[in-house]
Amino acid sequence: MQFLYHYIHSGKKPPHLIGLYNSRSVEKFEQDLRFIKKKNLDRISKKMRFSVISFDDGLTTCFEQTIELLKKYQLEATFFIVTNTLNNKALAHEHLSSLIAHLLKTKYTSQKSISQIESILSISLTQNIRSLTKEIRLLPQKNIDELCKSIQLDAQDYLDREKPYLTNCQIEKLIEGGFTIGAHSCSHPNFAEISLEEQIYETIESAKLIQKNFGLKKIPFAFPYLRVPDNPVYFSEIKKTGLISEFYGQHGLIWDKSLPFIPRISIEAENAELPINVILKKEKKIQRKRFVKTLNRKIKSFI
Numbered sequence: 517m518q519f520l521y522h523y524i525h526s527g528k529k530p531p532h533l534i535g536l537y538n539s540r541s542v543e544k545f546e547q548d549l550r551f552i553k554k555k556n557l558d559r560i561s562k563k564m565r566f567s568v569i570s571f572d573d574g575l576t577t578c579f580e581q582t583i584e585l586l587k588k589y590q591l592e593a594t595f596f597i598v599t600n601t602l603n604n605k606a607l608a609h610e611h612l613s614s615l616i617a618h619l620l621k622t623k624y625t626s627q628k629s630i631s632q633i634e635s636i637l638s639i640s641l642t643q644n645i646r647s648l649t650k651e652i653r654l655l656p657q658k659n660i661d662e663l664c665k666s667i668q669l670d671a672q673d674y675l676d677r678e679k680p681y682l683t684n685c686q687i688e689k690l691i692e693g694g695f696t697i698g699a700h701s702c703s704h705p706n707f708a709e710i711s712l713e714e715q716i717y718e719t720i721e722s723a724k725l726i727q728k729n730f731g732l733k734k735i736p737f738a739f740p741y742l743r744v745p746d747n748p749v750y751f752s753e754i755k756k757t758g759l760i761s762e763f764y765g766q767h768g769l770i771w772d773k774s775l776p777f778i779p780r781i782s783i784e785a786e787n788a789e790l791p792i793n794v795i796l797k798k799e800k801k802i803q804r805k806r807f808v809k810t811l812n813r814k815i816k817s818f819i
């Protein structure tokens with residue numbers, strides 16, 4: 517099994533993350549590590565040759581908040597990097613949306629400015645920051661650019677000041693510390709919404725960059741949004757390159773070796789406040805239901 521995190525928070529969340537899913541606190545994260553160690557969950561994963569903990573999107577907050585704790589509990593982790601954002605070259609779409617929503621909520625509070633923005637965008641600024649972020653994420657790029665201009669948001673300036681993503685130097689330190697680095701696509705698209713050619717490009721190019729930058733051999737790859745391609749051609753094409761060690765995707769607890777990817781359990785969003793043992797119990801129930809469903813389907817196909 518592999519537990520999936522994006523970032524661990526302590527105190528205030530940064531503006532590029534504040535409008536997104538709930539995350540684990542440092543205290544809860546340490547409780548998770550204690551539980552994982554006590555139940556030997558790390559050994560079970562290690563036997564199957566993957567880390568029990570993983571972080572997606574290459575955010576600096578996970579580097580700052582977690583390394584010492586992981587070392588304290590002697591636990592391995594894999595960090596999956598979105599290569600376009602590596603070294604703070606670009607702000608990911610969802611992080612830019614959160615940042616815009618944060619600025620709209622904190623700086624544009626007068627009725628006059630609210631009406632001005634609402635007239636450009638036809639979205640209501642009175643909704644909470646999370647639903648506002650969601651609406652901004654769905655806007656066409658043209659409207660996002662227009663919005664950034666009207667609120668004088670310079671994404672590059674934010675990247676230079678805040679440095680939200682891991683840098684080559686930080687990743688080298690992680691590798692020296694025994695952690696694993698994986699690829700998580702170039703531009704973080706939803707693989708269910710892009711063509712087969714784009715899926716192959718996003719996988720190969722991101723893995724190649726990680727391989728080249730850090731002198732690594734085979735690279736683990738995690739699908740953005742846990743969306744695994746359903747076309748077997750994708751897997752056969754990627755296999756030919758010999759670049760990827762294993763794939764990580766889709767929500768789930770138990771790895772069936774016939775699956776071309778390793779399932780993961782998200783410890784965020786609706787799970788962010790739950791103790792890890794409760795999350796596992798919940799997952800077992802869901803997994804059982806999935807199993808019964810598949811079984812029913814198989815039985816029906818024989819009748």
Ligand SMILES: [Zn+2]
Pocket residue numbers: 572573700704740741
């Ligand atoms: Zn991601």
